């Protein structure tokens with residue numbers, strides 16, 4: 001870069017590579033997504049969230065014993081310290097769920113006896129603990145704010161099933177369990193997206209894994225990233241019916257607004273995760289019998305493609321995860337925390353990978369301000 005005159009400012013770090021990784025390939029042109037070389041469509045159909053965690057943390061699929069150890073480890077670690085439950089109970093009921101999660105993960109650090117141990121083995125154990133507890137925190141806070149008692153984890157259940165059970169208070173039906181497991185797999189990683197980058201920046205200073213995950217959650221919250229699924233479904237509910245899709249979208253586009261759930265920095269084609277979730281949303285619609293939401297989503301997609309396919313704007317994962325979660329009965333403000341329940345696995349994976357050859361992240365900003373300001377004492381300003 002050299003002198004300021006030669007400096008090039010890359011807004012939004014578009015097309016900038018900051019690390020090598022063996023974790024996740026997003027092929028935006030072809031609309032393909034791989035974790036450690038495995039196609040997301042195979043993983044969604046045949047894997048489990050537990051197996052996906054192992055894959056991301058160890059760069060290979062587990063054997064039977066390794067999978068069982070991971071499953072058991074997550075199950076046993078879902079239990080929360082009493083103080084964390086009390087902290088969640090003391091938050092105002094109006095706290096935004098993703099803020100409650102961020103606060104609780106920050107506090108959890110104080111209860112981890114290995115916080116200061118930065119060996120890979122200790123970090124793997126911390127990754128497991130945080131991933132396990134994030135699900136319980138999301139479920140517990142949702143119950144608490146509704147005036148209900150949090151439901152303790154059941155170590156005999158898989159992560160997706162237990163999460164849904166702790167959230168809703170009832171044993172989930174097998175279709176819901178399968179869909180939640182698939183959704184967790186699909187959201188577990190996505191290369192260096194904004195929140196994973198946020199977590200990696202924190203990690204590059206050698207801040208512990210809890211701090212890195214807190215940075216990830218904070219970055220995920222925004223409507224341009226993990227908050228888009230909630231915005232997308234709220235928009236669809238406002239549109240109300242397929243017939244209203246065209247006038248709504250065209251007016252919004254004419255005002256220069258972005259339609260939540262569309263567009264992506266990397267995908268210039270259909271996001272494969274969106275297509276998988278759309279199929280599950282169809283199954284839920286068949287089960288529930290009311291197709292209004294999905295039909296409205298299809299109508300919005302059609303208008304968007306007609307208007308913006310030339311700019312390579314397609315539905316992204318948030319468009320159909322929002323629809324899917326809503327059809328499963330989840331409240332919209334829990335959608336982003338559900339994203340975190342999955343992505344925490346990817347944050348931990350990237351952070352641990354980055355630590356293998358760490359260098360502190362320290363980009364530059366191009367100074368364009370004054371260089372000769374004369375200080376004037378306050379009484380003479």
Ligand SMILES: CC(C)(COP(=O)(O)OP(=O)(O)OC[C@H]1O[C@@H](n2cnc3c(N)ncnc32)[C@H](O)[C@@H]1OP(=O)(O)O)[C@@H](O)C(=O)NCCC(=O)NCCS
Pocket residue numbers: 012223224225226228257258259260261262263264265266308311313316317318
């Ligand atoms: C995801 C997102 C932040 C990517 O941003 P980006 O890479 O900086 O892309 P840009 O915002 O520069 O978009 C490129 C063009 O497509 C248009 N565009 C992108 N997303 C759009 C959307 N959702 N609705 C309408 N137009 C959109 C932009 O207006 C821009 O048009 P222009 O070239 O005429 O100015 C952006 O597409 C967006 O805000 N989407 C909605 C939020 C969302 O769904 N986020 C979740 C992502 S997984």
